[in-house]
Amino acid sequence: MKIKFILAIFIITWLTLIVRVFFLAVESNTYYENLSHSNTIKSEKIAPVRGEIVDRNNRPVAINELGFKIQLRPHLRLKKNIKIFNEEIDNIVKLLPNLNRERLIADYIKKDSYYNHNYIDIVHFISNEDIMPVYSVLSLRENVNIVPAPKRYYPYGDIGSHTIGYVSRANKKDIKDDKLLELIGYTGKTGIENYYNTYLQGEAGEREIKVNANNQEIEELSYVGANEDRKLTLSIDIEFQKYVSSLFDKKAGAVIVMGVDGAILAASSFPEYDLNTFVSGISHEVWNKLSKSLDKPFTNKLVNGLYPPGSTIKTGLGLLYITTDIDKTWTVDCRSSMPLGKRVFRCWKKDGHRITGIKKAIRESCDDFFYKGSLQVGIKKMSEGLMRYGLGKKTGVDLPNEFIGVVPSRDWKRKRYNRPWFIGETVNTSIGQGDFLVTPMQIAQFTALMATSKLPTPHFAKSIGTKPYQPLVQEVLTEEELKKLPLIQQAMYEVCNYPKGTATQYLSSKVSIAGKTGTAQVVTILQDIEDRVLEHEMSYYNRSHAWFTSYGPYKNPQYVVLAMVEHGGHGGAAAGEIVSKIYNKLLELKYIK
Structure with a gap:
């Protein structure tokens, strides 16, 4: 029995040794082969070169410096x-x-x-x-x-800075979201550089090399080049944009020149800043100066600036009025004020406009007409209609972090503040005040709708690589609205051409245009003040924002031109000359035929 036991132990021991030898000699071969391979073969990622951005005429606006x-x-x-x-x-x-x-x-x-x-x-x-x-x-x-x-370089410096955007060093969060940035080191932070970042930065290549024990390269085994130099062509004309920027001088605000199909020829947010200062890192001194400015140069006012629209929305509201509860022949007797509850809602014209219909109300911007019309139509139809016209939601423009603004309504107020709606808020909404907030890009899109009956998607891209950009154009008007839109368009023409039009005296355009002025208050006028202080008598930051949005030529709409001057006072006075010169330049450059 002892001999059998010893023999069994002997056999088990030898079997164990044989299995172990087999594992080391055969089964582990693949593992050690791979280990040996990793010790001698090294893989290197190849950083792609960022694609350049050019304007519609192939002028470079963002390139790589060697x-x-x-x-x-x-x-x-x-x-x-x-x-x-x-x-x-x-x-x-x-x-x-x-x-x-x-x-x-x-x-x-x-x-x-x-x-x-x-x-x-x-x-x-x-x-x-x-x-x-x-x-x-x-x-x-x-x-x-x-x-x-290579290093990103912007040949035009501060021109179109908020539109083009800039690249700078990727931070930990950027790298966590996109591992390629660990190799590249830079990423698009704002504007088009950010929106099209994935396309512009391309894809990494890879090469395999054989190295010795000292990590010195002996031989290249394989090479796959990076997918790079992806070109982005914009619809903007950078030289024209430079001209537009010169017209704004040192004012704060925004300008948009957009084809009625949504293709943007020029768009600037003011003040602008030199993009090249951000590529390698901005100094604390420059950063503090810019960040503390009351004119907010870091805010892209085109899509992130929220302002009361003032009278610019009277065109759309007027269309809603005459296609819902009010006939196009309906009039009011404007006596400059309308008592409602414990408040008095004033018209901007001290002596009133007297008998006023829809065309006169838009042409001369009669507040009283829209006050009384809002009481007939109600906030539900007003807010739903304005949102259908593109307000209170994103335009879809190809810029990052676009704001949606606010079209006030009962539901909005209940969700936001959990409070009831008051009729006075309906009246305030009718002249683009109260909680009503829009971006300049939304008003440009809204104006294109008034001009053509179609709601275009604003866009900066003309082609991505060799593929043309395909924008979306929406049909949002009802049959009744389409039928009565020409009446609104005629009123907008009279704003710019009729003797009492709110913009007429400030224009010198060689192009026949239609438009709407707007004066958006930034401070509340107290009820016990009978004589309003004139805009130019107010301190600068208490003055109203000045809007002027337009399209032209009137009979064959091709472009929307919008100017919004922060604290500019009256829309026509502050922006009329800017808009006129833009149309004249469009004609000179043969953009308008």
Whole structure:
């Protein structure tokens, strides 16, 4: 029995040894082959070059400037290598004295770790002109690596800054959302650069190389190039946009010049700022100056500026009035004020407009007509109709983070404040005041609807690569609205051409245009004040915002031109000259035929 037991142990031991030898010799072969492969074959990602952005005439508005970045070998801050590290830093600063030594060290420390075996960027960009005199000296140092690194450059500086946007270094959140940014280092932060970032940045390439034990390259095994240089062509004319910007001088606000199909020829938010200051990092001094400005230069007022629309929405409301509960022949006797409850709602004209119908109400911007009309129609039809016309929702323009604004209604107020609706709020809404808020882009789209009966999607892209941009155009008017729209259009023509039109005296356009002025209050006028203070007598930031939105030519609408001047006072007075000169330039450049 003992012999059998010993024999069994002997057999089990040998079987165990045989199984283990088989596993090591055969089954583990694949594992160790892969391990050996990873020790000798290295995969490198190839950063794509960001695509350029050009205007409709192929003028570059965002390009890549040729330059280089300087890298240092990792692990040089270990105790045994610290002397080498300091020597390399001192040498770089000596050859390139404009560099900051402490900044170089700080950037190195951020990336240096036991797990990082790649060279570390310490100079993210240096121009071709600056590196060439010292290139041969630096490239001979075994711990230093110099590699090509393009940098974004904006040839037109501050022109169209909010539209074009800028790129800057990717932060941790950016990299978490898009791993490619860890390789590229930069991402679109605002404007078109941000909206089309995925397309513009392209896709990484990859190369496989054989390396020795010292991580030195021996042979290239495979190469797949990056998918890069993706071109984006815009509908804007950057030289025309430069002209438009010059008209605004030092005013704050926004200008939009848009084809009635939605293609934007020029659009600016003011004040503008130089895009190039953000590519490498803006100084604290410049940042503080811009961020503390009361004119809010960082706000893209085209889509993120929310303003009361004032009388600009009277065209759409007038169309709703005469296609719902009011006949087109309905009139009011405007005596300059309308008592309602404990309040008195005033018309802007001190002596009143007297007998006023729909055309006169739009032409001369009679508030009393719209006050009394709102009491006939009611807030439900007003708000639903205005939202159908494109207000209170995104226009769909190709800019990031577009705001939706507010078209007040009972449901909106209940959800927002959990409070009941008052009839006085209906009256306020009828002249674009109260809680009513819009963006300039929404009013431009709304004006295109009044001009053509169609609601276009505003857009900056003309073609993405070789593929033309296909915008959406919506049919939103009812048959009755289509039938009576010409009456509204005629009233808009009279705004700009009739002797008592609110814009007529301020225009010098060679193009026959139609439009609507708007004066949007930013401070409340107290009930016990009988004589209103004139706009020019108010302190600047208490003055009303001035709107003037238009289309032309009147009989063959081709372009919408909108100007909104913050704290400009009366719409026609503040913006009439700007709009006139824009139409004249459109005619001169043969955009208007």
